[in-house]
Amino acid sequence: MAFNIALSGLNAVTGQLDQISNNIANNGTYGFKSGRANFAAAYSQGQPGGVYIGSTTQSLGIGGNVLATGRGLDAAIQGRGFFVSRDSSGALVYSRLGMFGVDKDGFVVDALDRRVQGYSNASGGTLGDLSVPTEAMPAEASTSLRYAGNMSADWQPPAAAFDMADATTYNGVQVSSVYDSLGRQHTLSQYFVRGAGNEVTVYYALDGVLLDDGTGPVTSTLQFGPTGQLLAPAGAVALDLGTPTGAEPLQVAVNYTGSTFFGGDFTTTTNRADGNPPGTVVEVTLAEDGSIQVQYSNGRLLEAGRLALAVFPNEDGLTPVDGTSWKPNPSTGEPIYGQAGAGVIGSLAVASLEASNVDMATELVNLMTAQQSYQANSKVLTTESEMVRSLMQAL
Numbered sequence: 001m002a003f004n005i006a007l008s009g010l011n012a013v014t015g016q017l018d019q020i021s022n023n024i025a026n027n028g029t030y031g032f033k034s035g036r037a038n039f040a041a042a043y044s045q046g047q048p049g050g051v052y053i054g055s056t057t058q059s060l061g062i063g064g065n066v067l068a069t070g071r072g073l074d075a076a077i078q079g080r081g082f083f084v085s086r087d088s089s090g091a092l093v094y095s096r097l098g099m100f101g102v103d104k105d106g107f108v109v110d111a112l113d114r115r116v117q118g119y120s121n122a123s124g125g126t127l128g129d130l131s132v133p134t135e136a137m138p139a140e141a142s143t144s145l146r147y148a149g150n151m152s153a154d155w156q157p158p159a160a161a162f163d164m165a166d167a168t169t170y171n172g173v174q175v176s177s178v179y180d181s182l183g184r185q186h187t188l189s190q191y192f193v194r195g196a197g198n199e200v201t202v203y204y205a206l207d208g209v210l211l212d213d214g215t216g217p218v219t220s221t222l223q224f225g226p227t228g229q230l231l232a233p234a235g236a237v238a239l240d241l242g243t244p245t246g247a248e249p250l251q252v253a254v255n256y257t258g259s260t261f262f263g264g265d266f267t268t269t270t271n272r273a274d275g276n277p278p279g280t281v282v283e284v285t286l287a288e289d290g291s292i293q294v295q296y297s298n299g300r301l302l303e304a305g306r307l308a309l310a311v312f313p314n315e316d317g318l319t320p321v322d323g324t325s326w327k328p329n330p331s332t333g334e335p336i337y338g339q340a341g342a343g344v345i346g347s348l349a350v351a352s353l354e355a356s357n358v359d360m361a362t363e364l365v366n367l368m369t370a371q372q373s374y375q376a377n378s379k380v381l382t383t384e385s386e387m388v389r390s391l392m393q394a395l
Helices: 002-025 360-394
Strands: 037-044 045-057 065-069 074-078 082-086 092-095 115-119 145-151 172-179 185-194 199-206 221-225 230-232 237-240 251-253 267-271 281-286 291-296 299-307 309-313 317-323 325-327 337-338 346-348 352-354
Touching: 002 037, 002 045, 002 360, 065 074, 074 082, 145 172, 172 267, 281 346
Parallel strands: 074 352, 145 251
Antiparallel strands: 037 045, 065 352, 074 346, 082 092, 082 115, 082 309, 092 325, 115 299, 145 267, 172 185, 185 199, 199 221, 221 230, 237 251, 281 291, 291 299, 309 337, 317 325
């Protein structure tokens, strides 16, 4: 019996040493979670029969240090949660390793080339493969311009009639960029002229040529109330900018909502037109909200989707797939999906990765303790062997 008990102790300690060795070996593995072998007593017909490894405790709830990598598609979860990927068999796996990339087909993949799961937009929706556009962005003509600024109440009406070439005939000018259907950039200039009362007349010029509808310069009038707030126009001002060579007619609606008429300097707070020249993808990065940002060479930034994260009622019960991935089982409960920072789901630290949570000092102490246990069980076997030899010699 003593032989069997000591042998079971050696087998159990060997399993413990394997677990400790695996922890130490993965000290530098991003997203790795350490484990601990738990011993259990074995009994046979009410008699002690030795020891065995009854279970392995995972440290999924203990986070590793967050290490900055500077790489745009790296992310670390701060708090609860797992990244979600789909492997080649179609099964979902869950990981703390946020090292992502884009494959040749434009799909976002993890470090093991599994397709990362997420939502197509900020409002959520159906969970699915995340992808980014790989084709060039076509040119898009401008159709609207949002402009807001303060038309200084200190302006004085010019003495002479408006003349674009004479700066004394207008009080302020602001230049905006618009694009035609071929993606070519044009300059739309707005000349502001103080009129009677709280009125400001706006003249327009495209590429240095004053807009004229055949009856005279194209103008619009901004009317402000006694508290400096914009009263008219109530909607956008439609401008026909003509037809650039080889392009479609260019028509832009200018919205002045938010403009004011206060004393002080003439200032601009918003000056933004839609439309864009053609562009190619130059960079794909992650934002802290989990959104995948696609940067184009034309300066446009588009969101291609958002990462999905998952939490489980019993995360420690997850079944390991590899050193940094797990899959659920009946003991874990159903996964709860969401976006970073929602509810109990942790936030993201972008351009960073979560380091292994292995505590080397603890593992080395455990290693020495296991070695002593191994030696003790070996000593029992040696002593038992000597006793049996002595007994046999006495017979």
